[in-house]
Amino acid sequence: MPAMKNMAGNFFLVGLMGAGKTTLGRQLAQRLGYAFFDSDHVICERTGVRIPIIFELEGEAGFRARETAVIDELTQQNNIVLATGGGAVLQQANRQALHHRGTVIYLHALPELLLARTRHDKNRPLLQVADPLGKLTELYHQRDPIYRATAHIVVNVTEQHSLQMLQQLLRQIENDFPHAHAQR
Numbered sequence: 253m254p255a256m257k258n259m260a261g262n263f264f265l266v267g268l269m270g271a272g273k274t275t276l277g278r279q280l281a282q283r284l285g286y287a288f289f290d291s292d293h294v295i296c297e298r299t300g301v302r303i304p305i306i307f308e309l310e311g312e313a314g315f316r317a318r319e320t321a322v323i324d325e326l327t328q329q330n331n332i333v334l335a336t337g338g339g340a341v342l343q344q345a346n347r348q349a350l351h352h353r354g355t356v357i358y359l360h361a362l363p364e365l366l367l368a369r370t371r372h373d374k375n376r377p378l379l380q381v382a383d384p385l386g387k388l389t390e391l392y393h394q395r396d397p398i399y400r401a402t403a404h405i406v407v408n409v410t411e412q413h414s415l416q417m418l419q420q421l422l423r424q425i426e427n428d429f430p431h432a433h434a435q436r
């Protein structure tokens with residue numbers, strides 16, 4: 253029953269590193285006139301350090317605990333767009349909060365494209381390895397089924413630029429959830 257799907261008016265973006273969650277999320281929020289949040293940015297603002305430092309000092313587990321707290325807090329708002337970090341769906345609590353408190357959009361992209369978009373960035377600790385394509389392929393196989401199970405909408409990310417991606421995303425939201433942003 254689409255009209256009931258997203259009473260809170262929220263949109264949550266999930267997907268692997270480099271899919272464009274942060275970029276497209278900001279543009280979607282601007283288009284809808286919604287507030288935009290990125291869970292990674294909120295964590296960095298609150299800790300005062302970049303993500304690699306959190307991984308270094310507290311390990312991935314420490315980062316995940318902070319991520320879960322921030323996602324629980326942010327998803328309780330209304331009329332927001334939230335770009336999550338790629339690993340947010342690993343925690344059951346996050347999957348529940350995202351799925352039930354808004355419309356979840358999975359930006360699906362293949363490892364080769366994700367590599368092209370992340371290869372020069374040092375801010376993603378999980379990809380600072382000898383074989384980042386191998387790592388992205390491994391993460392893709394682990395996480396793709398989880399993203400699909402959590403999402404209400406799957407958008408295929410291609411080489412098209414972000415404004416074209418936004419148009420495609422808006423069309424899919426309209427088609428699949430014509431009432432999804434009725435509270436706007």
Ligand SMILES: Nc1ncnc2c1ncn2[C@@H]1O[C@H](COP(=O)(O)OP(=O)(O)O)[C@@H](O)[C@H]1O
Pocket residue numbers: 267268269270271272273274275276335369370411412413414415417
């Ligand atoms: N449609 C696009 N076309 C080309 N580059 C893009 C596009 N969307 C995002 N990017 C670039 O890809 C990189 C990863 O995007 P980002 O939004 O940070 O992804 P995520 O938050 O999913 O990890 C950034 O350098 C961004 O500028």
Ligand SMILES: O=C(O)C1=C[C@@H](OP(=O)(O)O)[C@@H](O)[C@H](O)C1
Pocket residue numbers: 267268269270273274292303336337338339340375376377378
């Ligand atoms: O996939 C992951 O586990 C991670 C993705 C990152 O966010 P982006 O998906 O925005 O790059 C960031 O949360 C952290 O480096 C861990």
Ligand SMILES: [Mg+2]
Pocket residue numbers: 273274290292335336337
């Ligand atoms: Mg991001």
